[in-house]
Structure formats: C-alpha cells, structure tokens
Amino acid sequence: MKKNFSLTINQRLIIITFLTLLLVLVNMTTIHAESSPEKSYSSIELFSDGIAKIAEEVGPAVVNIDTVRMVRTGYSFFDDPIFRHFFGDEFREYTRTIPQKGTGSGFIISPEGYILTNQHVVYKADKIKVTLSDGREFEGEVVGEDIDADMAIIKVKADNLPVVKLGDSDQLKVGEIVIAIGNPYGLEQTVTMGVISAKDRSISTQIEGHTYSNLIQTDAAINPGNSGGPLINSRGEVVGINTAIIPYAQGIGFAIPINIAKRNIDDLIQIGHVRTPWIGVYIQEVTPEIAQQFNLTKAQGVLVADVVENTPAERAGIKRGDIIIKVNNQEVNSTTELQNKIKSLNIGEKATLEVLRNGKALSFIIKVEEKPATKGEGSTSPQEKIFSVQTGLRVEPVTNKTAEEAGLPWVKGLIITEVVPRSSAEDMGLRRGDVILEANRREVSSLEEWETVINQLKEGDTLLLLVFRNQRTFYIPIKVEKVD
Numbered sequence: 001m002k003k004n005f006s007l008t009i010n011q012r013l014i015i016i017t018f019l020t021l022l023l024v025l026v027n028m029t030t031i032h033a034e035s036s037p038e039k040s041y042s043s044i045e046l047f048s049d050g051i052a053k054i055a056e057e058v059g060p061a062v063v064n065i066d067t068v069r070m071v072r073t074g075y076s077f078f079d080d081p082i083f084r085h086f087f088g089d090e091f092r093e094y095t096r097t098i099p100q101k102g103t104g105s106g107f108i109i110s111p112e113g114y115i116l117t118n119q120h121v122v123y124k125a126d127k128i129k130v131t132l133s134d135g136r137e138f139e140g141e142v143v144g145e146d147i148d149a150d151m152a153i154i155k156v157k158a159d160n161l162p163v164v165k166l167g168d169s170d171q172l173k174v175g176e177i178v179i180a181i182g183n184p185y186g187l188e189q190t191v192t193m194g195v196i197s198a199k200d201r202s203i204s205t206q207i208e209g210h211t212y213s214n215l216i217q218t219d220a221a222i223n224p225g226n227s228g229g230p231l232i233n234s235r236g237e238v239v240g241i242n243t244a245i246i247p248y249a250q251g252i253g254f255a256i257p258i259n260i261a262k263r264n265i266d267d268l269i270q271i272g273h274v275r276t277p278w279i280g281v282y283i284q285e286v287t288p289e290i291a292q293q294f295n296l297t298k299a300q301g302v303l304v305a306d307v308v309e310n311t312p313a314e315r316a317g318i319k320r321g322d323i324i325i326k327v328n329n330q331e332v333n334s335t336t337e338l339q340n341k342i343k344s345l346n347i348g349e350k351a352t353l354e355v356l357r358n359g360k361a362l363s364f365i366i367k368v369e370e371k372p373a374t375k376g377e378g379s380t381s382p383q384e385k386i387f388s389v390q391t392g393l394r395v396e397p398v399t400n401k402t403a404e405e406a407g408l409p410w411v412k413g414l415i416i417t418e419v420v421p422r423s424s425a426e427d428m429g430l431r432r433g434d435v436i437l438e439a440n441r442r443e444v445s446s447l448e449e450w451e452t453v454i455n456q457l458k459e460g461d462t463l464l465l466l467v468f469r470n471q472r473t474f475y476i477p478i479k480v481e482k483v484d
Contacts, residue, residue: 054179054236055191058107060133060162062229063115064183065140065154067102067125105182105229106130106154107164107238113138113156114269116261117228118243119145122152124422130156133189144268147421148276150212150243151261153268164230167237169257172196172216180220180242180253182229194220194251201254202336213336215254216240222253231255263344277345278371279353280311281318283335294323295359301325302338304355316366318355325361326354342368391454391463391478392423397446398435406435407471412445413437424479430467437473438466 104121108114115130122128128140138156145152179193198217218231222242231240240255264274282305291299301323307314324332327341328351345351345368353364395414396402403411413435419426436444439453440463457463461480466473 050234051179051191051193054232054234055181057236058164058230058232058238059181059189059191061108061164062133062181062189063106063108064131064188065104065106065115065117065121065228066129066131067104067122068127069100069102069124070098070126103183103225104227105225105242107228107230108161109163109166109265111159111161111163113158113161114143115140115154115156116241116265117152117154118241119147119150119152120421121228122154123147128154130154131188132161144272144274146264146268146274149256149260149264149274151241151256151264151268151274153265164238165236166258166262167233167235167239169216169239169259172199172233172239172257174198177234178218178220178239179232180218180222180226180229180255181232182222182226182242184221184223184225187225190226192221194218194253197252203254212243212254212256214257214260214340215243216257218253218255219251220253221251222255226253275347276371277342277347277349277368278311279316279318279342279351279366279368280308280313282306282308283324283338285335286323286333294321294356296323296356300333301356302332302335312366312369316353316364318353318364318366319357322355322357322362324353324355326352328352329354391480392420392425393430394418394420395436395447395450406433406468408435408468412443413468414444414447414450424481428476428478430465430476430478433469435468436465437468438464440464441466 102121102125104117106115106117106121109116122140122142122145125142128142130138130140132138136158138158140154140156143153143155174196176196177193178196179191181189181191184190195218196216197219200213201215201217202213203215216231216239218240220231226242229242230238231242233239239258241258241261242253242255267274283302284305286294286296286299286301286303288299290303291297294303302325304313304318304320304322304324306320307318324338326332327338330341332338332341342351347368347370350365350367353366355362355364394417396417398406398408398411398413398415400411402408402415406415416430416432416434416436419430419432436450438444439450442449442453444450444453453463457480459480462477463480464475464477467476
C-alpha cells in the first residue's frame with residue numbers, strides 16, 4: 001500500500017514538473033514573439049534611414065544633363081538609298097537640320113564646377129545644359145573626353161558647389177549593397193538600390209559600338225537617363241559611373257569602376273584626353289592549338305603577335321612569338337588581363353615582364369610610355385584620318401577567309417571592320433561585315449584604290465558606295481565629314 005502511494009506521488013510530481021516546463025516554454029515563446037517584431041521593425045527602419053541619409057547627402061552633387069545635337073536628315077519619302085542615287089545632288093534640297101535631344105546624369109567632383117559623366121552622354125553635343133538639384137541651370141562645356149572608357153568631364157562656371165566623395169572600387173565585394181542616383185527618362189533625382197552582382201565584366205554594347213571591360217555589374221535599376229550618374233556604396237562613396245544597360249534584360253546594369261576614372265581625371269581636365277600607358281606589342285590569346293605549336297603543356301599567358309618598332313617592348317628585347325606569363329609577378333592568361341595590368345601602371349614606371357621563349361623563362365624590365373595618338377586622336381596621317389573620320393569607316397581588303405565568311409562568290413572589294421559611332425556612315429545603316437565593291441562608281445579592292453577615291457573628296461561631298469550584304473548589292477550615299 002505504501003509502495004503504491006509513493007508511486008502515485010512520484011507520478012503527480014512528474015506531471016506537475018512537465019506542466020510547469022510547458023508553461024515556461026509557452027511564456028518564453030510568447031515573449032519572443034512579442035519582442036521579435038519590434039527588433040525586426042527597428043532593423044528595417046535603421047537600414048531604411050541609412051539609405052535615405054546617403055541619398056540626402058549625395059543627391060545635391062548629382063546633376064541632370066540635357067544635350068542638343070544638330071543633325072541633318074531627309075524626308076522619309078526619300079530614304080531609299082537607290083532613289084537618292086538617281087536623284088543626285090538635288091536631294092540636298094530636301095534635307096533639313098533638326099535638333100536631336102538627349103539626356104543623362106553626372107556628378108560634381110570639384111567645387112569649381114567640374115562634372116564627371118559618360119562620353120556618350122555629351123558626344124557631338126552642340127549645346128549642353130546642366131541642372132543642379134536646387135534648380136539652378138548652367139551652360140556646360142566639355143573639357144575632356146575618352147571614348148574608349150566612355151568618360152567625359154564637363155565644366156560649368158560656378159563656385160562652391162557640393163561634391164561627391166570618391167571611394168575605392170577595388171574593395172567592392174559581390175553581394176555588397178549599392179544605390180544609384182540619376183535622372184532616368186528625365187525623372188530627376190531618382191534613387192534605386194541593389195547589390196553588386198559581379199565584377200570585371202566585359203560586354204559589347206550598342207553604346208558607341210565598343211567592347212568595355214572591367215565593368216561592375218549591378219541589379220540597381222539603371223535606365224536611359226541614368227547614364228553618367230553615380231553608383232554609391234553603403235558609406236556614401238561613389239564607386240562607379242553608371243554607363244550601360246542590356247535593353248532586353250531586367251535587373252542587369254553596368255558601371256565603370258571609379259578607380260579607372262580617378263586615374264584619368266587629371267588628364268581629362270588638363271590636356272583634354274587620357275594618356276594611355278603602353279609597351280608597344282600586338283597580342284592575342286593562347287589557344288590550345290597555339291599552345292601545342294609552342295610546345296606548352298597547357299594554354300597559358302598571352303602571345304606576342306608583333307612588336308612595334310622603337311617602343312619600350314622592342315628596346316627591352318621582347319620579340320614576336322614570346323609568351324608573356326607575368327607582369328610584376330602577377331600572372332596574365334588573357335589579352336584583357338595583360339591590357340588591364342599595363343593600363344594600371346603609371347607612364348614612366350618600370351615593369352617586369354616574364355616571358356616564355358622557346359621553352360625558356362626570361363625576364364625583361366620595361367619602362368612604360370604614353371601610347372602615341374591613334375586614329376581620330378590627333379594623328380596627322382591623312383590615311384588614318386580618312387579611314388576613321390572623313391568617311392566614318394575603317395576597311396580592309398577582302399581575303400579568301402573573309403570572302404568565305406561573308407558568303408562572297410569572289411575575292412574582291414573591301415570589308416568594313418569598323419563604323420565610327422554617330423557618323424554619316426552609321427546614320428545610313430552601314431555596319432561591320434558589309435563589303436564595299438565600288439566607291440564613286442570605281443571598283444576598289446585595295447587600300448591604295450580606296451585612298452585614291454577618298455583623297456579627291458572634300459567636306460560635304462557625297463561618297464556613293466556599292467555595298468554587298470545578304471547576297472545582294474545596293475547603293476548607299478554618305479556625306480564626307482570634316483577632319484578636325
């Protein structure tokens with residue numbers, strides 16, 4: 001009997017203890033449930049306040065840029081190239097000059113009125129209007145531009161302007177939060193937020209028809225009008241220049257790393273263009289097939305295809321066929337990597353290049369120099385200017401290979417390798433891969449024949465081209481433009 005009584009008491013104690021623990025757990029859950037939302041709300045509020053504070057601090061230094069470019073255009077009835085050919089010079093009477101408007105963004109980097117933006121925002125602009133966040137308007141002037149990096153500096157006559165703080169884009173991490181401020185579709189001071197989606201992206205864009213490398217990819221919304229605006233990190237520092245979008249995609253935008261801009265700002269302001277470091281080599285990728293021919297165990301490094309005379313590379317002893325594997329003890333395995341390593345060096349700085357030559361590792365010390373002026377950048381060579389500016393085209397003779405690729409039934413003519421952005425040639429629809437058979441009714445299959453025709457032209461003349469594309473020929477007239 002006593003034994004049964006003892007068991008009953010133990011059972012009661014167990015039940016009471018269990019119920020007590022259950023009640024404690026329920027109370028703890030209730031307390032946690034009541035306090036958790038408060039903590040969550042508090043965290044969200046702090047995060048939101050932080051973004052708003054950044055926008056408030058940086059916003060006054062972000063500007064709206066409106067441009068006007070005067071372009072000549074024809075009435076739609078006469079847009080057919082064949083009609084224009086037969087209509088002749090009288091076609092000029094049916095053309096008119098109209099204003100082409102554009103918009104973009106920029107940000108102030110100096111209290112004295114220097115503004116950083118994209119080159120394509122102000123390209124060939126006849127008039128630039130800069131509007132500050134407080135509503136003040138100024139006439140802007142381009143003091144320097146770099147088409148390769150898509151950067152430009154605008155100057156306005158004003159003092160004591162608010163400025164942005166430039167950060168360090170090399171320290172960016174994938175997944176880091178960033179915000180973009182700009183004027184998409186003319187909607188001033190628009191703020192969007194996202195993360196760094198990727199770094200060191202290379203893309204070919206419709207903007208100027210260039211391939212850009214080292215870009216920052218972000219999902220912060222970047223729309224037309226955002227170009228030239230700042231990409232900002234969580235510390236309120238500008239880490240990129242919003243520069244390009246893929247129009248058919250969502251949540252994919254790109255920005256130029258601010259460290260690239262920081263290296264070039266002084267050159268753009270003081271001399272109007274960027275001094276590019278170079279060593280004087282033509283390079284190409286090392287493919288598995290090339291690696292095999294050079295007796296390499298794997299595809300590595302960058303192959304020197306040619307060495308320019310009287311350049312740092314030639315003076316240092318670099319030769320055609322060398323394979324560059326390191327720059328200042330850092331490996332390079334693509335042409336882009338090598339170019340970026342060289343561009344990151346200062347003009348006058350010495351660099352150590354390690355190469356493979358006939359299976360042996362060699363080391364060379366090269367003094368980096370400024371790249372000479374090239375096509376359209378102050379070169380005095382008539383041929384260079386003719387190819388890149390006057391006609392808006394760069395051409396090469398058709399070879400057996402290019403004829404096969406273009407589907408040509410014969411090996412003759414000149415293939416277009418580049419069309420200058422916003423030139424008359426681009427306006428008329430010419431593009432890379434088109435084959436020119438005749439220039440002003442004369443057959444052309446060599447650069448000498450092409451140059452003979454071009455040298456006879458003056459600014460404002462019409463150049464009539466017979467073009468082969470998609471297995472048919474047609475005529476296209478283009479206006480010869482001024483060589484600055």
